[in-house]
Amino acid sequence: MATAKKTIYLISNGDYRDAACRIGWPMQEKTLKMLQTALKQLGYDTKVLPKYDAKRKHGFITRQCEGIEVFSQIEPEAPVIIVLNIWAYSHHVCGPLQTHKGPILILANFDGTWPGLVALLNHSASLDRLNVKHSRLWSEKFADDPVFMKKLKEWLDTGKVTHDMSHLTSADKLNIPSSAEKFGQKLAEDILRNRRIIGQFDPGCMGMLNAVMDPAKVGAIGMPIEYLNQSDLLAEMNLVSDEEAQKHLDWLIKKGTWFNWGTNKFTDLTYDQVLTQMKMYSAAVRMVARYGLSAIGIPYQLGLVRCCPASDLVEGMLNNSDRPPVRDPKTRKIIRDGLPIVHFNEGDLGAGIPQLLLSEIYLRKKMPPETTLHDVRWGRDYEGKFVWVFLISGGAPPAHFGGWKYAKVYRQPPMYFPLGGGTCSGVSKPGVITWARCYEAYGKLGMDCGIGEVLELPKEELEDRLKKTTPEWPIANVYIPGCGRDQLMASHMSNHIVIGYGDVLDEFIATCRALGIPTRVAGDVRQRYK
Known part of the structure; x- marks a missing residue:
């Protein structure tokens, strides 16, 4: 290795919530053992930190202060591997990694059981946001995976891993149709002249530092940020009457929405939980009108997790054109009647920007304007194609499932959501999508985008994918042709990916170029511009 050190430090970063850490620890132990075997074969010893805590029943870092304590035991030049198997808060380790001088590898087991892959992409994107050089790597079989072993040896020898990036092309090199160029220029001119205010509640949800973007750079593309506080959202919820909340719930039921009702508030979805969510929906819509917002992002975790049920059903409602009407308390007019209110899950601004752009493009082209983000959760081959599982914690619009009659509302898993609340879940319908992601890396904004297809899979395959991930979530x-497992894992600049139905890639690229956002096109679709 570049440092010539023969001991590799394996760091188990984890969730803030001990319940999630306890459930995920057996898989973490399994992965640590597989990685230790692989490193031993290459002639390296390992030291695992932190040590297993018998009282907490896991060995994960759960706070930034714990991460700092761990790194205080490590020489600044030592090689470290951040080993991820569950969702982990990246800021636990990103702080100490900013001053670490040795080689850094972010590694995950390619398994969908827990969101470890999601955490890998988030850690990498957060380090890019903080200008920290590092490498990323993933595997299912470790020592039995020749490609993984070759790349692990490369990191051990050189301190970095190189990945094939030939699936990416700069949009500056592409020939976009003139009609799309005119469309993009016109939309960009409108955005720069009239601006689009983006409302972001309490930035930094669950340690996602990549979601905290420079307001100067975002404002420079015509999207000034309105920083909001979730305590104000909670206060507004208290002003919504029980009668208004009940009307929203009645509306959903009449539309055919299915609720998985129960009576135990600790494990089941209860009536009171959903009524509180209906109040959050009204409160969010009111705040959109009050501040003149074009998009809004509610993080929920951790600020509201101890205060009220989950925001996810609310988010699915907001992102849908067909949603319960909410009247402005002052004017009594319906707010954004018949239109979605762009909501970016977990307050992720890097998703909010492409969601807003896609939604406006769809509206101008008279196409369904609903968008959402998803986690890049997992994937596997199906009939010769690598088919991704895009999964989010509950906030997808029912229009993506085919309407409210295909939407299912489950209680959120107790280990993440102790106060419950419903999801807005369903299976996304087949069709062509445009996908995108905005990010900030090494001091510059960027945008990745492409075309994909949502596939309708056989019942058995679908159920197995849900079983292997989180079945309560959409x-x-x-x-994505030309962007399979290793391509997307190597280059995607976030744990989140934005999708909308319909091919508007030409117009999207043109708009980004007109706004001055450096843009990359991924996958085989880039061939159509040659």
């Missing part, structure tokens, strides 16, 4: 089974 799913999209997506094929």
